[in-house]
Amino acid sequence: MKDRVHVAGLGVISAIGNSVPSTFDALQTSTSGIGPLTLFESVHQGVLPVGEVKMSNAVLAEKLSLPAHLTRTAMLGIHAARGAVASSGIDLKKWRSGLISATTVGGMDKTEFFFEEFLKDQRKGRLLDVVNHGCGKSTELIAHDLGINKYISTINTACSSSTNAIALAARMIKAGQLDVVVAGGTDALTKFTLNGFNSLMILDTQPCRPFDAHRNGLNLGEGAGFIVLVSDKVKKAEGLNSTSYVSGYANTSDAFHQTASSPEGRGSFSAMQKALTMSDLNPDDIDYINLHGTGTSNNDLSEGTAIARLFGNRYPKLSSTKAFTGHTLGASGGIEAVFSLLAIEQQCVFPNLRFENSIPEIGITPQLSFETGLAVNHVMSNSFGFGGNCSSIIFSKE
Amino acid sequence: MTVYINGMGAVSPQQIWIKEMLLSDPSNYTGNRLSCIEPDYTQFIDPKYLRRMSRILKMGVASSAMALHEAGVRIPDGIITGTGYGCLEDTEIFLHKMIELREQALNPTPFIQSTHNTIGSQIALLLMCQGYNQTHTQEGFSFESALLDAMMALNGNPNQVLLTGGVDEITDASHQIQERFGIFRRTSLLSLDLFNSSSKGTLHGEGAFYFALSGKKGKETSASIDSVTTFYNPSREELITGIHEFVQSTSLSLEELDLVLIGKCGDANLDRVTDDISKQSFGSAPIGLFKHLSGEYPTASAFALWLGARIIQTQQIPSAVLNESIRPLRNVLIYNPYFRHYHSLILLRAC
Numbered sequence: 001m002k003d004r005v006h007v008a009g010l011g012v013i014s015a016i017g018n019s020v021p022s023t024f025d026a027l028q029t030s031t032s033g034i035g036p037l038t039l040f041e042s043v044h045q046g047v048l049p050v051g052e053v054k055m056s057n058a059v060l061a062e063k064l065s066l067p068a069h070l071t072r073t074a075m076l077g078i079h080a081a082r083g084a085v086a087s088s089g090i091d092l093k094k095w096r097s098g099l100i101s102a103t104t105v106g107g108m109d110k111t112e113f114f115f116e117e118f119l120k121d122q123r124k125g126r127l128l129d130v131v132n133h134g135c136g137k138s139t140e141l142i143a144h145d146l147g148i149n150k151y152i153s154t155i156n157t158a159c160s161s162s163t164n165a166i167a168l169a170a171r172m173i174k175a176g177q178l179d180v181v182v183a184g185g186t187d188a189l190t191k192f193t194l195n196g197f198n199s200l201m202i203l204d205t206q207p208c209r210p211f212d213a214h215r216n217g218l219n220l221g222e223g224a225g226f227i228v229l230v231s232d233k234v235k236k237a238e239g240l241n242s243t244s245y246v247s248g249y250a251n252t253s254d255a256f257h258q259t260a261s262s263p264e265g266r267g268s269f270s271a272m273q274k275a276l277t278m279s280d281l282n283p284d285d286i287d288y289i290n291l292h293g294t295g296t297s298n299n300d301l302s303e304g305t306a307i308a309r310l311f312g313n314r315y316p317k318l319s320s321t322k323a324f325t326g327h328t329l330g331a332s333g334g335i336e337a338v339f340s341l342l343a344i345e346q347q348c349v350f351p352n353l354r355f356e357n358s359i360p361e362i363g364i365t366p367q368l369s370f371e372t373g374l375a376v377n378h379v380m381s382n383s384f385g386f387g388g389n390c391s392s393i394i395f396s397k398e
Numbered sequence: 399m400t401v402y403i404n405g406m407g408a409v410s411p412q413q414i415w416i417k418e419m420l421l422s423d424p425s426n427y428t429g430n431r432l433s434c435i436e437p438d439y440t441q442f443i444d445p446k447y448l449r450r451m452s453r454i455l456k457m458g459v460a461s462s463a464m465a466l467h468e469a470g471v472r473i474p475d476g477i478i479t480g481t482g483y484g485c486l487e488d489t490e491i492f493l494h495k496m497i498e499l500r501e502q503a504l505n506p507t508p509f510i511q512s513t514h515n516t517i518g519s520q521i522a523l524l525l526m527c528q529g530y531n532q533t534h535t536q537e538g539f540s541f542e543s544a545l546l547d548a549m550m551a552l553n554g555n556p557n558q559v560l561l562t563g564g565v566d567e568i569t570d571a572s573h574q575i576q577e578r579f580g581i582f583r584r585t586s587l588l589s590l591d592l593f594n595s596s597s598k599g600t601l602h603g604e605g606a607f608y609f610a611l612s613g614k615k616g617k618e619t620s621a622s623i624d625s626v627t628t629f630y631n632p633s634r635e636e637l638i639t640g641i642h643e644f645v646q647s648t649s650l651s652l653e654e655l656d657l658v659l660i661g662k663c664g665d666a667n668l669d670r671v672t673d674d675i676s677k678q679s680f681g682s683a684p685i686g687l688f689k690h691l692s693g694e695y696p697t698a699s700a701f702a703l704w705l706g707a708r709i710i711q712t713q714q715i716p717s718a719v720l721n722e723s724i725r726p727l728r729n730v731l732i733y734n735p736y737f738r739h740y741h742s743l744i745l746l747r748a749c
Contacts, residue, residue: 043501104513115493122574130575134483135514136536140739149630153543154536156484156514164532168547175550195496196509253477253522253531259510270528386510387519389531 005170006242007395008230009088011080011184012338014223014325015051019083024342027350028370032324034207034219042191048203050189051221051326066145071107071132072222074141077186080224080334081142084182088228090238095179098151099143100169101226102161102185104330106135109188138186151178156330158385159292160251161185163333163393166227167249173231180234184226184334193329194220200259208295210320211304211366213357218294221326225334227341244344247378247396248279254388260298265306267390268292268382272310275380275392285378286316286394288349290340291366292382293320294327303382304362317374319352319367333383337393340379344397348372399553401623402749403609403707404616405471407464409434409457410605410701412691415464420708421716424691427589430582431573432603432693436460447524450507452487454567457606458517459524462561466525468618469610475558476530476551477518479565480544482537482696484514486569517565530560538736540564541607541697545626545744548611556613563608564700573602581737583664590718592664592690600663603693607700609707615749620711621730622749623703624648629741634675637741641679641733644743652681656727657715659686659702661734663694672735679733686720699734699742706730706746 010020015033017023026033033051037044053060053076060075061068064082081099085092110129118125132141139154151172155165162185169183187193197203197220204217235242252274254267261267276283292303300320307315321339328335343349352366377397384390408414411432412425425435439448439456442463448456458479466474488508495504510516515533522531530551534543541564548562576582583592583599592601610616611623625648629640645652658680662669676685692701709715713727732744 112493112496116497118571118575119494119497122571123578125575127575127578131579134535134537136482136540139536143630149632151628152536152630153534153539155533156535157518157531157533158513158515168532171550175553177550191501192493192496195501195504196492196506196512198501199504199506199509251530251532253519253528255522255526255528258516258519258523267528385515386513387515387531388522389515389519 003174003232004245005173006230006235007227007244007341008090008240008242009084009228010338010341011083012225012335013053013076013079014328014335015053015221016324030351030353030370032207032353034326039189040191042194044194044198047205049207049219051219052189053222069128070141071138072109072188073103073106073186074132074138076188076224077101077138077142078145081146081182081226084226084228085146090180090228092146092148092180095234096150097148097180098178099139099146099148100153100165100181100183101139101142102155102165102330103135103138103187104156104158104161105187105190105193106138107133108190108192112191146182157389158387159329159332160383160385160389160391161330161333163383163391164251166337167251167393169229170246173229179231181229182226183229185331186224187222187329187331189220189222202296204295207354208323209354210293210295210323211300211352211359211364212355213359215295215297215300218296219326221328223325223328223335224331225338227337242398244341244395245398247394248275249393250274250278251391254390256388259386261302263302265302267388268303268384269306269309271390271392272306272380275394279394281378283311284314286380287376288343288379289316289318290336290381291318291320292384293322295322301359301361304359304364308362315364317349317367319350321350323353336381340381340395343376343379344395346372347374347376349374399549401549401552401611401613402615402619403621403623404612404619405465405469405610406620406704406707407461407608408704409436409461411435411603411693420712420714421718424590424718430601431568432589432601433568434604452485452511454485454487454565455517455520458565459521461606462521462563462608465561465608465610469616471559471610473525473527474561474610476560477521477527478532478544478548478560478562479518480534480540480697481514481517481565482535482540483566484535485512485516486567486572488512490569490571537696538740539628539742541700542626542628542742549626552611552613559610559612561608562611564697565606566604566695566697568602568604589690593687596666598666600665600694603695603698605692605701607704619749620707621746623744624747625745627743631739632741637675638678641743648745650729652683655683655729655731656724657686657730658683659688659706659730659732661689661698661702662687663689684720684722684724686715688719691718696736699732702732702734703744706732710746710748
């Protein structure tokens with residue numbers, strides 16, 4: 001048997017929970033985390049709903065015993081990464097341990113305040129607010145918190161970032177370069193991204209309805225999701241009771257348009273297909289797909305078309321959990337990896353909230369309720385980003 | 399795992415498009431900011447696309463086109479980009495407008511082009527390249543991470559050609575902000591004199607470099623990359639041991655290193671540390687410097703890789719790098735420290 005890359009721990013924080021158990025509880029009870037914007041002042045307050053983590057920066061800093069000037073992106077990341085490492089029970093110092101994180105906004109949550117002062121006077125603005133601006137800085141801060149210095153890296157391929165981070169981690173373990181990797185991503189909600197997506201006119205003023213015929217855009221969210229990946233050797237030596245392993249992944253480029261997906265979903269089709277090939281699985285073997293499913297007209301049609309092409313009428317149970325969390329951008333692949341792994345661990349699938357009518361062109365009906373007692377052996381998670389970055393990853397039951 | 403550099407493209411503060419004139423007349427800058435000398439982009443990019451591209455996109459796309467042209471490759475199998483700061487210009491434009499227009503009626507184009515992966519995606523879009531597309535951003539390891547990714551992929555399938563690059567830009571705002579941190583020279587000097595005057599601060603640089611890498615040699619192969627490694631936040635002892643182990647793993651003796659390109663940055667305090675590490679690690683190997691030519695920035699090691707490969711290819715060391723004649727030039731080691739936490743090694747060999 002080929003060497004496997006095993007999943008040894010999970011950590012997550014998002015609009016639906018600050019821990020894995022509270023997150024699972026929300027998924028089980030169909031409790032969405034979408035609500036009004038409270039984190040910062042904006043003209044969009046009261047208009048655009050968002051998926052906020054229900055803790056202010058001050059509360060996060062206190063809870064984590066961190067300095068209050070840290071960026072929200074770093075604090076969310078530290079919160080989830082600590083959770084993942086704790087649940088694995090692994091002493092990172094014993095192994096060649098790395099951190100591969102992902103983020104798209106980095107320290108923008110602080111930089112955007114700095115800029116208001118800076119634009120008035122270039123000598124103004126608190127430097128402490130830009131010192132952690134770079135995407136890589138959030139990874140440095142998480143690595144420092146976990147005590148990792150063997151290898152650190154950050155991926156930014158927009159909304160597919162953390163799926164790519166997890167895939168890179170699996171590759172490095174397979175190549176024998178690292179034994180343990182904490183992999184995933186983190187992104188805070190910012191005025192920058194809220195206005196960016198608003199300028200593209202793809203934000204829904206109501207809670208989003210992924211894969212629905214009348215979907216009207218996405219809700220932005222925030223959070224972090226990390227998993228701990230280990231080699232066979234570590235699993236044996238630590239006597240770990242892992243329930244899942246990474247069986248395949250692929251990263252492709254749609255190469256169609258900077259923001260829009262090709263109508264036939266050529267990038268997403270080929271990402272899913274290549275991930276299946278690497279897993280040595282047939283489409284029929286997939287028990288659940290955690291969709292990218294942002295709720296925009298373009299993404300859901302394109303992703304749905306690719307799924308219909310690949311799976312035909314016998315498509316597996318599938319849902320977008322972004323109706324719970326909002327679109328957490330660079331963190332979404334990490335958060336949804338945790339959801340996918342929970343589906344395997346708990347042998348269940350999660351509902352696609354607020355779905356009413358199938359998209360007529362593709363006729364796909366997603367999972368409508370939480371369902372347990374199923375055989376969930378192989379789960380596919382999709383993440384697609386601006387620039388045509390399409391990634392798919394498959395987790396399988398040990 | 400050995401990979402071959404089958405083509406290179408570069409846009410940097412030096413005029414370096416003509417292979418035969420390797421830094422024969424290096425540009426000398428006054429002040430602490432070294433900006434790229436930009437080519438006539440219409441040679442590389444359709445004017446209808448040029449109009450909407452920010453400077454970093456133009457530099458990235460142009461350097462990728464040069465690399466593919468040199469390698470004689472039309473569409474690579476994948477595109478791997480390292481960038482420390484990403485697309486700063488578009489990020490700042492959108493931030494500026496968002497504040498100025500109070501979040502109303504914003505043009506989405508700068509937002510769309512603000513994410514780090516815009517460079518790699520633009521290249522993919524123009525080439526219709528549907529393969530692997532990855533963007534690494536880790537401060538002083540951004541380019542090294544891209545290289546390690548490419549080498550790992552080529553190890554699995556050596557027949558691929560992976561366009562691998564390091565791209566970063568300076569903007570007025572990024573320069574002003576970083577200047578306030580006190581990391582650049584405050585005293586006036588000519589950039590080529592950087593290492594002649596001991597003082598605090600370095601010079602700010604930028605550049606765009608792409609390399610067509612493959613596990614198989616091409617017609618224009620300049621050199622091979624034999625090994626790459628990174629050390630994050632190491633202690634002095636860890637770094638010295640790490641470098642020693644790296645050199646040992648290459649099965650070269652120190653005497654066989656024909657040149658070590660060292661990323662000293664001109665800051666007296668940082669260079670004191672670099673000199674100490676170099677003295678402990680590289681014995682009497684000839685040492686060349688490059689950051690007075692490139693400036694300091696997260697992906698400056700891509701400049702060094704380009705320089706090292708051209709040195710091997712042309713068998714000449716520009717006098718601005720090292721005023722010494724060495725032949726043959728077979729093994730060039732790059733040691734690049736980036737401020738305090740980031741240290742990397744890249745071994746280049748003639749092939």
